[in-house]
Amino acid sequence: MTRRKWREWTLTLPSMGWLVFFFVLPTFLVALIAFKPRSLGGGIGEGWTMATWLDILQPSYPLVVWRTLWLSAATTALCLLLAIPVAYWLARLSQELRNWMLLLIILPFWTNFLIRIFAWWSLLHSEGCLKHTLVWLGLASPNTQLLYNEWAVLLVLVYTELPFAILPLFASAEKFDFGLLDAARDLGATRFQAFRKVFLPGVRQGMLTAFVVVFIPALGSYAVPEIVGGPTSEMVGNKIAQKVFVDRNLPHASALATLLALVVLLPVIYSIFMRRIKTTQRGGKRS
Amino acid sequence: MSRIRRNSRLPLFVSIFVMVFLYAPILVLVLYSFNDSRYPGAWNGFTLKWYRTLLEAHTVEARDIWRATRNTLTVAFSATLISMVLGTMAAWALYRFRSRLQKFHQALIYAPLVVPDILMGISLLMLFVNLSMKLGLTTIIIAHTTFCISYVALVVFGRLQDFDHTLVDAARDLGANNWNVGRRVLFPLLGPGIIAGGMLAFTLSVDDFVVTFFTSGPGSTTLPVQVYSMMRRGTPTLINALSVIFILVTFSVVIVSQRMIQKRNSTHSRV
Structure with missing residues (x-):
């Protein structure tokens, strides 16, 4: 081995070894355990079985999977809907004001994740002030339950994911040449047409990144539906935790996790594919 | 037939709405922490008793919170330190070498960033479980290090993009040995990036709930897990006060570090 090769390996091996052992290996382990029977003590038994997978096809799961998918999709859509105007607004501010506004947007997200969910929990609580206000305004009856339903989960998911949509969109909008919008208007486009046909394609890369960084974590949501959702608004993440901590059925939890991993993998492969196309395009331009 | 074109006000209105949306829950939380009532909702007058209970730590709950705080800091410092070393080495390897090994290495570094917490946790x-390791602080530290490495590597790698490697060669030509190159050239130039990566790792570690929830054992709870179990038991009054202290600390750290970054940028542009 050359000296250079040896240096490369000594620099690479620590992080690579760590990630192979604590990230890649466990991922395959989970996929393997999904084919193991469960032992009586709540552990993993000997031999191999397909029983867990047959179990998963039981009727209650399609509903949970469907809910996970639509809640994640709705979260992503709402985040994009809010983040695009914000990114547009931010990008047109003066440099100094923009930095402060950006800080103001990020600041709430430096508060602890769980504390933010807790804040919503107490706000939506049946004794909370939002409920009292709604009742006072005549918009809700005293029996209305704001917490523990799918809408509460959606609301808080949007709250926790929103900055992850704003940041990549802002990064794209910042590079966007706003003179193009004026040009479109001069050529007779309406304000909305210019926005839709010039600005949106201009920030496409930001939209794509925002989609990936919101949709994937949303699919794996656990804490939000656990706290503000009830038994009727569980997502796949809650089922996994339930199988681990309540039912003590590790193979079952592993099978669910494998399923979730497969669903997550689809947009990842898509985004890698898109990036590959983009880099080949860029490489083509350079040569 | 010229008319003055006005920009749409819609982005402004949406942005104001988003700001209110972002801050409203936090403001309510701060208000509740001064509320003299065990339940959120009814305002029973101003009090500081939740803060007093928390700081005096006479009750079991308050003592649990302080133990969880200690655990959180132990985990965060350890995970940050390990991931700073491993992440910086990884970033340097990615920067210096272009080989098939580094392509694989890079994919490995990126992968944890896109995997949902719950999958990493389980x-x-x-x-x-398979290694029969006892769940506790050690397992939490390992888990946190695993996701922190990627973030540190990414931040340092980003800084390395503007790093001019000829400086190292120049220092070598001028007779510097490895130690001097490291101390006089690499550290001053890469230090800020490594520290920024470390700060990110630290906040991510303190913030983490899901991965910790899966990898912690009895007695080794961190603050987020502690908050969760207090919420479940339905005694959230202390959490309000705790949250406000938490928010104050993080906000001031963020603002101070932001100031530092801005100052450094302005001195940079002057040079």
């Missing part, structure tokens, strides 16, 4: 739990 897979590490399965590993620890």
Whole structure:
């Protein structure tokens, strides 16, 4: 081995070894355990079985999977809907004001994740002030339950994911040449047409990144539906935790996790594919 | 037939709405922390008793919170330190070498960033169960290090993009040995990036709930897990006060570090 090769390996091996052992290996382990029977003590038994997978096809799961998918999709859509105007607004501010506004947007997200969910929990609580206000305004009856339903989960998911949509969109909008919008208007486009046909394609890369960084974590949501959702608004993440901590059925939890991993993998492969196309395009331009 | 074109006000209105949306829950939380009532909702007058209970730590709950705080800091410091070393080495390797090995290495670094917390949590739990490791602070530190490495590597790698490697060669030509190159050239130039990566790792570690929830054992709870179990038991009054202290600390750290970055940028542009 050359000296250079040896240096490369000594620099690479620590992080690579760590990630192979604590990230890649466990991922395959989970996929393997999904084919193991469960032992009586709540552990993993000997031999191999397909029983867990047959179990998963039981009727209650399609509903949970469907809910996970639509809640994640709705979260992503709402985040994009809010983040695009914000990114547009931010990008047109003066440099100094923009930095402060950006800080103001990020600041709430430096508060602890769980504390933010807790804040919503107490706000939506049946004794909370939002409920009292709604009742006072005549918009809700005293029996209305704001917490523990799918809408509460959606609301808080949007709250926790929103900055992850704003940041990549802002990064794209910042590079966007706003003179193009004026040009479109001069050529007779309406304000909305210019926005839709010039600005949106201009920030496409930001939209794509925002989609990936919101949709994937949303699919794996656990804490939000656990706290503000009830038994009727569980997502796949809650089922996994339930199988681990309540039912003590590790193979079952592993099978669910494998399923979730497969669903997550689809947009990842898509985004890698898109990036590959983009880099080949860029490489083509350079040569 | 010229008319003055006005920009749409819609982005402004949406942005104001978003700001209110972002801050409203936090403001309510701060208000509740001064509320003299065990339940959120009814305002029973101003009090500081929740803060007093928390700081005096006479009750079991308050003592649990302080123990969880200690655990959180132990985990965060350890995970940050390990991931700073491993992440910086990884970034340097990615920067210096272009080989098939580094392509694989890079994919490995990026992968944890896109995997949902719960998958990382359960897979590490399965590993620890299979290795018969006792769940506790050690397992939490391992878990946190695993996701922190990627973030540190990414931040340092980003800084390395503007790093001019000829400086190292120049220092070598001028007779500097490895130690001097490291101390006089690499550290001053890369230090800020490594520290920024470390700060990110630290906040991510303190913030983490899901991965910790899966990899912690009895008695080794961190603050987020502690907050969660207090919420479940339905005694959230202390959490309000705790949250406000938490928010104050993080906000001031963020603002101070932001100031530092801005100052450094302005001195940079002057040079």
